[in-house]
Amino acid sequence: MSAPARSDxxxxxxxxxxxxxxxxxARRRRLRPGALPVAVIVILLVLPSLIVVPxxxxxxxxxxxxxxxxxLDWYRTLFTEPQWTSAxxxxxxxxxxxxxxxxxxxxxxxxxxxxxxxxxxxxxxxLVLTPVVAPPVVVAIGMYTTYAQVELIGRWGLIAAHTVxxxxxxxxxxxxxxxxIDPTWLDAARSLGASPLRVALTVLVPLAGKGIASGALFAFxxxxxxxxxxxxxxxxxxxxxxxxxxxxxxERVDPTVAAVASVMLLITxxxxxxxxxxxxxxxxxxxxxx
Amino acid sequence: MAGVLxxxxxxxxxxxxxRPGHRRGLGxxxxxxxxxxxxxxxxVVPVAVVVGRSFTYPDGAxxxxxxxxxxxxxxxxxxxxxxxxxxxxxVASCLLGYTYAYAMYRAGRTVRxxxxxxxxxxxxxxxxxxxxxxxxxxxxxGVLNELLLQLGVIDAPLPLLRTSLAVTLGMTQIxxxxxxxxxxxxxxxxPPDLALAARSLGASRRRVFWEVFLPATMPGLVAGAVLxxxxxxxxxxxxxxxxxxxxxxxxxxxxxxxxxxxxxxxAGALSTLVVVLVLALLALGWRFLAKGLLxxxx
Amino acid sequence: MVQPERTAETxxxxxxGVSLRSVSKSYGATAVVRDLDLEVAPGEFVSMLGxxxxxxxxxxxxxxxxxxxxxxxVHFDGRDVTDLPPERRxxxxxxxxYSLFPHLDVGANVAFPLRMRRVPGQERAERVQRALExxxxxxxxxxxxxxxxxxxxxxVAIARAIVFEPRLLLMDEPxxxxxxxxxxxxxxxxxxxxxxxxxxxxxxxxxxxxALTMSDRVVLFRDGAIEQHGSPxxxxxxxxxxxxxxxxxxxxSISARLLPGGLLEVPGLPAQRFPLxxxxxxxxxxxxxxxxxxxxxxxxxxxxxxxxxxxxxxxEVLAGGYAGDVTRLRVxxxxxxxxxVATPSRGIDHRRGSSVDLHLSLASAVLLPVQS
Numbered sequence: 027m028s029a030p031a032r033s034d035x036x037x038x039x040x041x042x043x044x045x046x047x048x049x050x051x052a053r054r055r056r057l058r059p060g061a062l063p064v065a066v067i068v069i070l071l072v073l074p075s076l077i078v079v080p081x082x083x084x085x086x087x088x089x090x091x092x093x094x095x096x097x098l099d100w101y102r103t104l105f106t107e108p109q110w111t112s113a114x115x116x117x118x119x120x121x122x123x124x125x126x127x128x129x130x131x132x133x134x135x136x137x138x139x140x141x142x143x144x145x146x147x148x149x150x151x152x153l154v155l156t157p158v159v160a161p162p163v164v165v166a167i168g169m170y171t172t173y174a175q176v177e178l179i180g181r182w183g184l185i186a187a188h189t190v191x192x193x194x195x196x197x198x199x200x201x202x203x204x205x206x207i208d209p210t211w212l213d214a215a216r217s218l219g220a221s222p223l224r225v226a227l228t229v230l231v232p233l234a235g236k237g238i239a240s241g242a243l244f245a246f247x248x249x250x251x252x253x254x255x256x257x258x259x260x261x262x263x264x265x266x267x268x269x270x271x272x273x274x275x276x277e278r279v280d281p282t283v284a285a286v287a288s289v290m291l292l293i294t295x296x297x298x299x300x301x302x303x304x305x306x307x308x309x310x311x312x313x314x315x316x
Numbered sequence: 317m318a319g320v321l322x323x324x325x326x327x328x329x330x331x332x333x334x335r336p337g338h339r340r341g342l343g344x345x346x347x348x349x350x351x352x353x354x355x356x357x358x359x360v361v362p363v364a365v366v367v368g369r370s371f372t373y374p375d376g377a378x379x380x381x382x383x384x385x386x387x388x389x390x391x392x393x394x395x396x397x398x399x400x401x402x403x404x405x406x407v408a409s410c411l412l413g414y415t416y417a418y419a420m421y422r423a424g425r426t427v428r429x430x431x432x433x434x435x436x437x438x439x440x441x442x443x444x445x446x447x448x449x450x451x452x453x454x455x456x457x458g459v460l461n462e463l464l465l466q467l468g469v470i471d472a473p474l475p476l477l478r479t480s481l482a483v484t485l486g487m488t489q490i491x492x493x494x495x496x497x498x499x500x501x502x503x504x505x506x507p508p509d510l511a512l513a514a515r516s517l518g519a520s521r522r523r524v525f526w527e528v529f530l531p532a533t534m535p536g537l538v539a540g541a542v543l544x545x546x547x548x549x550x551x552x553x554x555x556x557x558x559x560x561x562x563x564x565x566x567x568x569x570x571x572x573x574x575x576x577x578x579x580x581x582x583a584g585a586l587s588t589l590v591v592v593l594v595l596a597l598l599a600l601g602w603r604f605l606a607k608g609l610l611x612x613x614x
Numbered sequence: 615m616v617q618p619e620r621t622a623e624t625x626x627x628x629x630x631g632v633s634l635r636s637v638s639k640s641y642g643a644t645a646v647v648r649d650l651d652l653e654v655a656p657g658e659f660v661s662m663l664g665x666x667x668x669x670x671x672x673x674x675x676x677x678x679x680x681x682x683x684x685x686x687x688v689h690f691d692g693r694d695v696t697d698l699p700p701e702r703r704x705x706x707x708x709x710x711x712y713s714l715f716p717h718l719d720v721g722a723n724v725a726f727p728l729r730m731r732r733v734p735g736q737e738r739a740e741r742v743q744r745a746l747e748x749x750x751x752x753x754x755x756x757x758x759x760x761x762x763x764x765x766x767x768x769x770v771a772i773a774r775a776i777v778f779e780p781r782l783l784l785m786d787e788p789x790x791x792x793x794x795x796x797x798x799x800x801x802x803x804x805x806x807x808x809x810x811x812x813x814x815x816x817x818x819x820x821x822x823x824x825a826l827t828m829s830d831r832v833v834l835f836r837d838g839a840i841e842q843h844g845s846p847x848x849x850x851x852x853x854x855x856x857x858x859x860x861x862x863x864x865x866x867s868i869s870a871r872l873l874p875g876g877l878l879e880v881p882g883l884p885a886q887r888f889p890l891x892x893x894x895x896x897x898x899x900x901x902x903x904x905x906x907x908x909x910x911x912x913x914x915x916x917x918x919x920x921x922x923x924x925x926x927x928x929x930e931v932l933a934g935g936y937a938g939d940v941t942r943l944r945v946x947x948x949x950x951x952x953x954x955v956a957t958p959s960r961g962i963d964h965r966r967g968s969s970v971d972l973h974l975s976l977a978s979a980v981l982l983p984v985q986s
Contacts, residue, residue: 064419064431067412070489071434074449075441077459081452131354134347148606150348152598155605157359159543159594161550163567164587167574168362190359193351198609210713213680216700217707217784218774219730228726232717251442254552271444275557284452287445294440302429 075291081284100285110282113270117250120181120266124188124249125242131189132196132245133238137230139197140204141212151197158194162254165191170258180261187259188249195248196241203237204230247294363591370584381585391569391586398565398590401480401555402548405487409544412488413495414537420496421503435496438489447557450486451477454558478560486554491547495540498605502536535604542601546594566590629656629814630690630781632677637686639672646672648838650686659808659815661825664835665861670818671786673835677816678784679703690782701730703782706775706813710787712767714759720746720770721755727778745777746770748807765796772804776811783808785817789824801828822862826850834858851904856982859902864942866953866972867902867982878976881949883920900982905956907978910943913969918948923976934964945970 085097104110135154139147157165165187173183207230215225231238253268260269267286274280370381385391420431438446453459454476461473476482506529514524552567566586573583598605632654639647647669654660662670675681676688679700687696695703714723724745728738746752749769759767768788775783785804789797805828808815819825825832826846833843842849842858853859859867871879874896879885918927929945932952940956943964955972957964964970 060415060419063412063415067416067492068431068434070412070485071492072437073453074446074486074489075437077449077453078441078445081449131350135351138345138347144345146345148602150345150352151606151609152602153355154351156595156598157355159546159550159598160363161552161567161587161590161594163550163552163570164363164366164591165359167570167583167587168364168366169358171580172362172365186358190355193354197351201609208711208713210709210711211715213675213678213700214707214709214713215715215726216680217678217703217705218727219701219704219778220726221699221701224730229715229717233715247440251444253444268442268444271442271448272553275444275448283445283448287442287448290445291441295437298433298436298440302433 075287078284078287078291081281082288084281087278087281100281101289103282104285104289109265109270110286113265113267114286116181116264117267120184120188121246121249123185124192125245127185127189128192128196128245129238129242132193132241133200133234136197136200136237136241137204137207137234140201140234141207142209151201154194154197157190166255166258169255173259179259180264183259184256184264184266187255188252191252191255192245192248195244196238199241199244200234200237203234207233243297250290366580366584367588367591368584369580370588373581373584381581382589384582385585385589391566391582394564394566394569397555397563398549398567401483401487401551401563401565402545404480404484405491405548406541406545408484408488409491409495410537410541413492413540414499416492417496417499417503417536420500435493438493443490443553446489447486447554450482450489450558454482454485477558478563480559480563482558483555483563486558487548487551490554491544494543494547495537498539498543499533499536502533502539506532535607538601539604539607542597542605546597546601549590549594628779628781629812631656631692632782632814632816633689633692634673634677635687635689637673637676637683637688639669639676639681639684646838647676647683650838650840652833652840652843654814654816656691657812657814659805659817659828659830660833661817661819661829661831662833662835663819663822663825663861664841666820668835669838670820670835674784674786674816674818677782678705678707704778704780706778706780706783708768708771708775708783708785708788710790712764712771712791714767714770714774716759718759719755720751720757720759720762723759723770724755724774724777726774731778741777742773745773748776749773749803765792765800768792768800772807776807776813779811781813783811783813783815785815787819788817790819790821797824804828826862832862834861836861852980853902853982856900856902856984859980859982864905864954864956865902866905866908866945866955866974867900868947868951868953869949869984870899870901872896872899880920880925881947883918883925886920894981894983898984900984901974901976902980902982903955903974903978905940905942905954907975908955909973910955910957911971911973914971925972925974925976927972927974928969929972931964931966931968931970933966943970945972 082100083096083098085095085099104114135150138144139151169183169187173179173186178186211229211233212225215229216222220228251268252266253272256266256269257272260266265273271283271286274283371378373381416431416435420428420435423431451458455461456473456475456477458477460476461470464470465473510528510532511524514528515521519527549565550567551565552571555563555565556568567590570583570586570590573579573586632652634650634652637647637650637652638645646667650669650673652673662673664670672681676683679695679698683696687694689695690703715726718726721742724742725738728741733741742755743752746754749772751766751769751773754762754766754770759770762770768791771788788804789800792800801824804815804817817825817828826849829846831843832846832849834841834849836857842854844852849858850862853862856867859865868880870881872894873879873885876887877885878887878901880901913928914926916926916928919925927947929947932944932946934944935942936959937956939959941959941964942954942956944952944954946952
């Protein structure tokens with residue numbers, strides 16, 4: 027829902043329950059009794075994401091342990107068969123357009139919500155969040171019937187629908203970034219001769235830049251991954267990747283889906299690792315200097 | 317008592333940093349106008365149309381659809397499936413999520429970053445793919461059964477897929493991060509001095525946890541629980557792919573009414589009931605959700 | 615022909631005069647500033663002093679253009695600037711929390727207003743360097759803001775506010791976050807900067823000592839209106855109300871009564887002719903003295919005495935506070951009034967419960983109306 031602020035990582039909280047009672051030797055590092063449940067939760071969290079990798083390279087349709095061979099057939103299908111390649115291109119189109127629109131619409135609202143306090147702020151935020159919490163099927167049938175009346179189906183219908191579903195993430199991430207902006211910085215910039223537009227470009231965008239970037243990433247993923255609404259709004263000539271995957275999964279077990287997932291996993295985890303490492307280095311540097 | 321509770325509230329020190337309230341009034345909302353227009357036309361109107369049809373379809377139905385929705389045994393069964401699953405999944409997510417967030421909070425820097433990474437990983441993996449992965453793991457000839465067979469633990473494959481267990485596992489995995497993040501955020505807002513104060517006043521470490529730390533971080537847990545429950549109520553993909561006939565949620569019934577029978581009246585009534593439930597929960601939990609989003613800065 | 619006095623650093627005087635005319639501002643139902651009139655002469659250093667919520671910061675924001683007056687107008691050198699946005703007012707503002715941009719280094723912060731004014735790069739660098747040298751931070755251009763101490767950050771903020779040679783400098787409690795010693799040093803620096811630049815300064819503070827030390831004129835705010843204004847000496851020594859007397863520093867005051875025929879009655883003493891002609895109506899008044907106008911001596915053991923224009927009154931010491939050169943005493947009169955006096959730190963018994971004599975001259979007393 028909200029990207030964790032880097033500062034959350036940097037601030038090492040002290041022992042919340044206080045130091046151990048005196049008179050006892052300091053414990054050597056050993057596994058705490060809580061380590062086992064945490065390990066189980068970690069497995070629960072990551073197993074479904076990781077299992078797709080061996081699945082995508084196993085030759086048969088059924089994954090076995092130990093794996094009975096190695097094959098890149100499913101990747102070949104993914105990158106050569108037109109139904110998969112066109113689905114990927116369609117998804118890319120829709121996701122990029124959604125990202126641009128969601129940022130253009132959501133970032134100003136996020137800044138307005140985060141920087142100053144004004145009446146009705148909570149109400150607006152509540153409204154903004156409803157697309158996230160509303161049952162997808164209800165949203166889907168509603169959009170299906172209303173968008174059809176204005177012939178907003180297929181590519182543009184999907185972009186419109188995905189923008190609605192993605193914009194809350196942009197608003198929330200930009201808003202939490204904007205909370206770090208002191209409103210007097212804006213007054214200061216104005217008094218130093220910057221017009222409102224230049225304040226936005228020279229102060230707001232640089233300071234909220236990280237929030238806008240991660241909001242854009244969330245928007246992209248939301249669109250890229252959206253199934254339920256897309257099922258209603260695609261037309262036969264314009265399927266997105268999740269729609270294609272859903273159709274395949276309902277018919278039979280198709281490891282091409284695992285190949286898609288592995289590719290995505292590779293891209294997103296490397297982006298995440300890069301972000302973490304960069305943040306880590308910067309924190310370290312800041313600590314040395316500060 | 318009320319005084320004690322307010323001082324334990326972790327957001328109190330931060331909440332004192334009120335933003336200067338100048339430029340109040342509607343001027344502040346100006347940059348949000350495009351957003352309001354887009355949400356109004358592309359989201360509120362479609363949902364309102366669905367709600368409207370519950371009263372008008374077929375002609376002059378008024379409340380007939382609600383009578384059907386509330387008395388029909390099939391609808392009741394699906395409603396019960398939905399609420400039961402949502403409850404089980406929320407409770408599981410809270411227990412596991414709090415444990416996990418606490419481990420993150422107590423861990424050293426490296427472990428904390430790794431744990432955070434693991435908590436966020438599901439966000440970046442397609443929901444569809446994760447549900448699919450569970451089918452691979454849990455089906456009769458799936459990874460888990462094969463493993464148990466080879467180890468000789470069982471003689472015949474256990475029926476794991478298309479059970480409530482599969483749905484619970486799949487949805488808990490999906491909703492856990494929504495609990496972990498607000499709980500962890502609440503924990504980082506906890507002032508460590510408070511624990512030291514409690515120790516100095518004679519509380520043992522255990523009692524500090526149960527009587528100071530847990531209550532102080534409770535708003536984060538409530539926020540996560542509300543979020544998990546709300547999202548679970550609307551879930552569609554995971555129960556359809558992983559659940560058996562007894563696990564199908566109300567979303568499936570709504571979809572069937574529209575897709576197979578064109579019965580917009582019943583679909584509208586069921587949708588309205590679910591939306592009202594979700595909005596009511598959102599309103600109830602708003603105090604806690606908004607605290608994380610709008611609360612203390614820096 | 616008389617040349618006006620100029621210093622090397624200010625080849626031209628660019629100071630502006632400010633006037634606020636019947637300015638009001640409210641937030642919702644709360645009136646923050648009520649029908650305020652204020653004139654600031656070009657080059658003047660004016661402090662706006664008052665408790666929090668008295669409207670001084672709002673007034674400053676209206677001069678800067680951050681806030682629009684609900685009624686009335688703001689003029690610079692007679693020109694109406696009420697509707698001019700802040701970026702076109704050419705006003706330097708120094709904020710209490712420094713308000714340095716965290717994403718820019720020190721040099722870029724100071725260069726910001728020059729960039730906005732499209733000053734070419736070479737000249738920009740020179741002016742940034744000069745501004746930083748002026749606040750004793752020469753060579754700090756490449757430092758990150760977060761690496762500086764609070765005092766250094768405030769100097770950068772000042773450099774940033776003066777680098778574009780504004781005609782008016784507004785300061786909103788600029789030293790509020792600094793510790794006492796640093797604050798006092800910075801007060802003198804700001805004062806000397808004002809003298810060197812010749813710029814008009816409007817300075818908001820809630821610290822009366824700061825206002826008195828620095829200003830040409832002190833404007834005391836109360837509940838959105840001006841309670842009193844004048845030179846530091848005027849407002850300190852001749853406060854016009856009990857609020858002004860209290861807010862501007864320690865004082866000793868006793869209740870008294872004006873009787874017809876210019877007579878003054880002090881509790882427990884016969885009425886005496888009051889030497890100062892006043893327009894005050896007959897009735898209860900308060901007589902106020904600043905600590906420096908009160909002489910404290912060892913107790914004579916005699917009862918209170920009112921002769922010519924001097925009062926001698928024995929009082930009880932409630933508490934004594936040693937403050938270096940002087941000792942401040944909190945004292946109580948027999949009839950209940952309390953107040954603070956200062957006496958050189960020698961020879962006086964200032965233990966709690968001891969007694970001293972106060973010598974009060976009516977010539978140095980200030981007559982204050984009693985508030986209903």
